[in-house]
Amino acid sequence: MLRVDAQTGARWHGGTAEVWPGSPAPLGAHWDGTGTNFALWSAGASGVDLCLFDADGTEHRQQLQETTHQVWHGRLPGVGPGQRYGYRVHGPHDPASGARYNPAKLLLDPYTRAVDGELVLDDALFGHDRHDPNLADPRDSAPFVPRGVVIHDSFPWDGDTRLDTPWSDTVVYEVHVKGATMLHPDVPPTLRGTYAGLAHPAFVEHLVSLGVTAVELLPVHHFVSEPHLLRRGLTNHWGYNTLGYFAPHAAYSSAGSAGGQVTEFKAMVKALHAAGIEVILDVVYNHTAEGDHTGPTLSFKGIDNAGYYRLGGFGAGDDRSRYTDYTGCGNTLDVRRPAVLGLLMDSLRYWVTEMHVDGFRFDLASALARSMHDVDRLSAFFDVVHQDPVVSTVKLIAEPWDVGEGGYQVGNFPPPWTEWNGKYRDTVRDVWSGARVGVRDLAYRLTGSSDLYRSDGRRPFASVNFITAHDGFTMADLVTYEQKRNEANGEDNRDGESHNRNWNCGVEGPTDDPAVTELRARQVRNHLATLLLSTGVPMLTAGDELGRTQGGNNNAYCQDNEVSWIDWGAIDADLWSFVAHAVGLRRRSPVLRQEAFFEGAEVAGTGGTRDLAWFSPSGEQLTSSDWFDTGLQTVGMYLDGRGIRHRDQRGRPVVDDSWLIWLHAGADAVDVVLPGDPWGDGYELVLATEYPTGQPPRPTALPPGPAQLPGRSVWALRVLRHPQPEAHAD
Numbered sequence: 001m002l003r004v005d006a007q008t009g010a011r012w013h014g015g016t017a018e019v020w021p022g023s024p025a026p027l028g029a030h031w032d033g034t035g036t037n038f039a040l041w042s043a044g045a046s047g048v049d050l051c052l053f054d055a056d057g058t059e060h061r062q063q064l065q066e067t068t069h070q071v072w073h074g075r076l077p078g079v080g081p082g083q084r085y086g087y088r089v090h091g092p093h094d095p096a097s098g099a100r101y102n103p104a105k106l107l108l109d110p111y112t113r114a115v116d117g118e119l120v121l122d123d124a125l126f127g128h129d130r131h132d133p134n135l136a137d138p139r140d141s142a143p144f145v146p147r148g149v150v151i152h153d154s155f156p157w158d159g160d161t162r163l164d165t166p167w168s169d170t171v172v173y174e175v176h177v178k179g180a181t182m183l184h185p186d187v188p189p190t191l192r193g194t195y196a197g198l199a200h201p202a203f204v205e206h207l208v209s210l211g212v213t214a215v216e217l218l219p220v221h222h223f224v225s226e227p228h229l230l231r232r233g234l235t236n237h238w239g240y241n242t243l244g245y246f247a248p249h250a251a252y253s254s255a256g257s258a259g260g261q262v263t264e265f266k267a268m269v270k271a272l273h274a275a276g277i278e279v280i281l282d283v284v285y286n287h288t289a290e291g292d293h294t295g296p297t298l299s300f301k302g303i304d305n306a307g308y309y310r311l312g313g314f315g316a317g318d319d320r321s322r323y324t325d326y327t328g329c330g331n332t333l334d335v336r337r338p339a340v341l342g343l344l345m346d347s348l349r350y351w352v353t354e355m356h357v358d359g360f361r362f363d364l365a366s367a368l369a370r371s372m373h374d375v376d377r378l379s380a381f382f383d384v385v386h387q388d389p390v391v392s393t394v395k396l397i398a399e400p401w402d403v404g405e406g407g408y409q410v411g412n413f414p415p416p417w418t419e420w421n422g423k424y425r426d427t428v429r430d431v432w433s434g435a436r437v438g439v440r441d442l443a444y445r446l447t448g449s450s451d452l453y454r455s456d457g458r459r460p461f462a463s464v465n466f467i468t469a470h471d472g473f474t475m476a477d478l479v480t481y482e483q484k485r486n487e488a489n490g491e492d493n494r495d496g497e498s499h500n501r502n503w504n505c506g507v508e509g510p511t512d513d514p515a516v517t518e519l520r521a522r523q524v525r526n527h528l529a530t531l532l533l534s535t536g537v538p539m540l541t542a543g544d545e546l547g548r549t550q551g552g553n554n555n556a557y558c559q560d561n562e563v564s565w566i567d568w569g570a571i572d573a574d575l576w577s578f579v580a581h582a583v584g585l586r587r588r589s590p591v592l593r594q595e596a597f598f599e600g601a602e603v604a605g606t607g608g609t610r611d612l613a614w615f616s617p618s619g620e621q622l623t624s625s626d627w628f629d630t631g632l633q634t635v636g637m638y639l640d641g642r643g644i645r646h647r648d649q650r651g652r653p654v655v656d657d658s659w660l661i662w663l664h665a666g667a668d669a670v671d672v673v674l675p676g677d678p679w680g681d682g683y684e685l686v687l688a689t690e691y692p693t694g695q696p697p698r699p700t701a702l703p704p705g706p707a708q709l710p711g712r713s714v715w716a717l718r719v720l721r722h723p724q725p726e727a728h729a730d
Contacts, residue, residue, distance in 0.1 A: 019050075022075030024068040027346070028111030028246070029085065029150045035077035036150050040087055040109060041070055041339050042304045044099060047090035048072040051106060052083060053147060061088070070339075081259055084116055084147040085109070089303050093136035095128065098306030098320035100297065102127040102136045105145075108243060108299040110343060112148030115222045115247045116258040119298070120144040121230040127297030133321070145298060146224070146243075146250075149258040155266045162358045162394065163278045165213050167418065167461035167537060168595045170395075171583055172280070173212040174469060175542035176238070177220060177252045182565040194254040195264045199271035207277055210545060210576070211583030214278035214395075216361055218470055220265070221281075221347075222247040224289050227296060229558050232490045237560035238470060240363060241289040241329070243298060245347040248355075269356045278358035280395055281351060285333060285344050286367035286402065292330030293322050300333075310334045326367040326404035335368050335381050344368075345384055348391045359395025361420070366409050367402040382414060392416070397464055411452030418537065421449055421463040428467050429478070429501035431633075431665050432526050432712075438630040439622075442663070443614060446637060448535035450597045460594055463536035467527050468544055473554045475544035478502045479523040481509060485552030488559060496555030509552065522712060525578055525689040526663075529714040532582040533661055533687075535594045545579040547572030574692035581694045582687060585716065591641040591656040603643035607678035611643030615660075619673025633666040634709070638679060658719035664709040674717070676704030682720035689714045 022037045030037050038050055049061045064072040086108060091101030105127050108115070123130065124139035178193040186202035197203065198215075207215065219239030229236055239249065253261035269279050288308075290301045300308040310324035310332045323331040335341050351357045362368065369379045385391055400409040400419045410422050424445045430437045444451050448460025468475050473484075482504045484496045505519045524547070531538050542548075543566045550556050556564045586592045598612035614622040615636030626632060641656030648654055660683060664670055674683055685700040690710045701720065709715060 018077055019062050019064070020075040020077065021066045022073045024066075024071035024073045026111075027071065028109060028113065029083075029148065031080050031150055031152045035075055036079040036083065037073065037075045038064070038085070038109075039071050039073040039111075040064070040089075040303065041307075042072060042089055042091075043070040043307045043339070044304050045072065045089045045091045045101065047103075049088040049090070049103065050074065050076075051086045051088060051142070052076075052079065053085065057143075059142060079150065081150050081152040082257070083150040084258075085150065086142070086145070086147050087303070093127070095133060095293065095321035096319050098311050100127050100301050100305040102297060102302055104136070104138050104140055105297045105302050106140075106142040106147070107297070107302045108146060109148040110244070110299055110303070111246055111346070112244055113151045113246050114149040114258045114262055115146045115244050115250050116149050117146040118251075119146060119224040119230075121227055125227070125296035125298070126294075127302055128293075133293070141297070146222075148244075148247075151259040151262055153259065153262045153266070155263055157266070157270065157356065160270050160273050160356055162352075162356065163273055163276065164358070165276075165278055166595075167395070167459075168590075168593045169587070170213050170278075170461070170537050171211055171586070172214045172216050172464065172537060172539040173207060173210070173542060174216045174218070174282075174466075174539055176218045176470065176564065177249075178560070179237075179565045180542060183562070184566070184568045191254050194252050195248070195261075195268040196254050199268040204271060204275050204277070207272075208275050210580050211587055212277060212540070214280050214358065215272065216280040216282060216397075216539065218282050219284055219363075220249050220252065221245050221283065222249045223284075224298070226289070226291065234490065234558040235560050236558060237564055238557045240284050240557070242284045242287075243289045245283075245285070245343065246350055266355060273356070278395070279356075280359040280361055280397070281357050282361045282363060283348075284363045285335070285347075286362075286364040287325075287327040287329040287331050287333060290331060292325065295330055307337060308333060308340055326370060326402045326407060327364050328403040332367055336379075341380055341384055344381075345388060345391065348385075349388070352390050352394055357394075359397065361397040361399065363399055364402040364407075365398035365400060365413070366407040367404070369409075369413075370402075370404070386414075386416075411449070415456060415458050415462075418462045418464050419453075420469075420539075421445075421452070421465055421536070423452065424449065424463060424465045424534070424536070425467055426501055428527065428530050431663075432523060432530070433501055433503040434665065434667075435501070436630045436633075438628065438632050439614075439635040440627045442635070443627075443637075446530070446534045447598050447612065448594065454597055460535045460597055461537050464539050465531055465534050465536040466539040466541070467531055468541045469539070470541065471555070471557075472497060473500060473502065473552075474541065474548050474550050475524050475527060476520075476547050476549045477552055477554070478527070479505055479520045480549070481552040483508065483552070484554045486555050488553065488563065489555060490558075496553075500554065519712070521572075521575070521692065522689055524575065525694065526665075526712060526714050528579055529582055529687065529689050529694070529716070530663065532579070532586050533592060533714070533716060535592070535598075538586070540579070542566060545576050547575050578692065578694040585687060589641070589656055589659070590654050591639045591644055591659060594644065595646045596644075598639075599645075601643075603640050606640065606642060609640050609643075609658075609678050610638070611640050611645075613638040613640075613679075615672075615675060617670055617672040619675050634662070634664045634670050634672065636672065637661045637663070638675070660717045660719060662709055662713075662715040662717070664711070664713050666711060668711045670709050670711075672707055672709055674702060674704050674707055680704060680719040681722045683717035684720055685715060686718050687714070687716035
């Protein structure tokens with residue numbers, strides 16, 4: 001007797017689906033117009049059951065009888081888009097040998113394109129007996145875990161392609177999909193916190209008017225919350241707990257159907273591209289949501305635990321029940337294995353080719369580059385990425401550290417990688433917090449960190465400069481708190497970084513003291529001015545331009561509430577204007593976003609100026625002893641726009657205005673000397689952090705000679721030059 005499921009269209013004969021041999025490639029569930037091919041890699045399984053679910057949750061199991069090169073596969077005619085499915089994998093349950101098979105656990109397909117259903121905390125999630133971990137837990141986990149969904153999406157891209165904005169023109173905006181619009185009054189309530197909300201004109205216009213060229217989205221691969229958070233009534237907000245590397249996170253979709261999340265994500269990308277904004281994904285290929293040996297069995301752990309993860313023990317008889325953890329999250333994916341490396345690359349290619357994203361930021365990227373134990377510039381991960389004709393062409397950003405020994409690798413990733421420059425963050429924070437560190441390291445950071453990136457042929461844009469990120473204090477909190485306030489996370493304030501290189505301006509927490517309030521506002525502007533006037537790629541953290549606070553919480557990963565969401569009803573309009581002004585200066589001035597490192601060499605035909613020069617308050621160039629003076633808190637950076645060493649697309653030399661930028665971290669005002677001929681005939685004060693919007697109330701032209709910098713301030717002065725007399729023939 002033939003019946004057809006009303007929701008999925010699947011055909012059943014006597015309660016059993018038709019299963020044809022199908023194909024081992026591609027992995028995942030793929031509909032061909034008349035049926036769906038299912039393929040799952042598992043090297044150690046003794047059997048695999050494909051589980052299809054009716055609309056009412058009724059489960060139908062079919063054993064996949066075909067295996068090719070460790071891939072279990074079968075084709076089901078009549079099964080099409082909308083079908084919910086999962087797997088049960090048979091094999092030994094012997095944790096000591098690394099095997100954790102348990103067919104009582106429904107497993108999510110690692111290659112599923114969409115996910116339906118939420119993770120519900122229950123003891124049935126765990127593949128092992130809680131009292132004796134050597135025994136398998138017999139309870140069925142299906143009622144408590146999400147399912148994969150067969151999809152078919154014919155999205156009308158209408159010619160949309162990657163934008164390929166040059167790195168030197170890029171301004172990155174790190175943002176959380178949900179947190180960006182949950183409180184936005186101009187985004188319809190049904191769209192807030194979703195992909196559609198992020199693509200809404202009200203939010204896109206904010207990005208455009210700010211001058212942002214790329215959004216870096218916190219994880220959007222489907223993720224779940226850790227059991228320890230669920231037990232405390234919390235959830236994972238940031239999303240660094242991935243379960244599905246091909247599926248957009250379902251909770252960020254306003255669509256009613258699981259397949260709709262894919263369409264909605266694509267529509268978001270298309271809308272951002274139309275506004276000239278690239279989409280970069282923060283991706284978490286270093287670990288998964290299954291945690292350590294006490295964690296749940298949701299996918300990889302039950303499909304092939306020893307095949308997917310780095311396990312302890314190497315010799316015969318060694319205990320392999322524990323995980324090698326370079327991530328601090330309980331496990332580390334074993335990218336040395338071809339099947340795992342293939343998963344990673346298939347996922348990256350999918351998001352580029354099918355979802356049209358423009359690049360990736362790799363969380364804890366050092367963990368991906370470990371061959372045996374050490375981080376290896378010649379690892380298979382680098383080789384495959386560099387040779388891939390798709391992935392090698394997009395923006396690649398490394399978070400160049402993990403939590404393992406030797407994992408801090410800032411400056412050590414090979415071309416064409418760019419890196420989150422943690423040394424930039426630390427140096428700038430030190431300077432503005434009043435640490436007596438001098439200006440030597442600051443000079444490197446302001447000019448693209450040539451000490452880190454030049455030796456292997458990379459350029460200044462290899463440095464993604466940032467001062468704050470999702471992880472840590474917001475910019476407002478950086479100048480308001482010296483002590484973290486993480487009690488709401490439920491870990492007795494033990495979590496989060498305790499050494500933040502920051503200063504609260506003399507009072508801990510909120511205050512009504514106008515002098516402290518004004519100083520904090522200036523310090524925020526000092527940090528942001530430094531960031532946006534530095535060579536390299538600036539990254540802004542969403543909300544910093546509006547004065548967003550988390551109330552001192554510097555580890556708000558589990559705060560899916562007003563603590564983390566941008567409060568659009570309490571924005572600092574002057575600060576927004578300041579950031580937009582500084583971004584505009586950067587966009588209009590090629591010398592502020594150099595494509596090549598400065599040389600400090602004399603610029604021909606200028607009478608003796610240099611492409612880069614450093615001045616002390618006396619108006620003289622810094623001496624050798626000045627560079628090692630840890631008490632020096634004032635420095636002038638001169639950038640000659642006539643000395644830019646790159647050409648436009650037609651091969652013409654680029655020429656720009658010249659700039660003198662003063663940074664003064666001292667508490668008191670300081671007298672400086674603006675250098676005269678040949679450096680400049682005068683100076684126009686274009687940005688000054690003592691003003692709330694950064695713009696002087698009236699045009700300010702200053703002659704060479706004495707000037708006074710206010711305490712704790714940044715000035716950006718455009719160099720003025722008198723017109724040169726025309727030469728006359730005799």
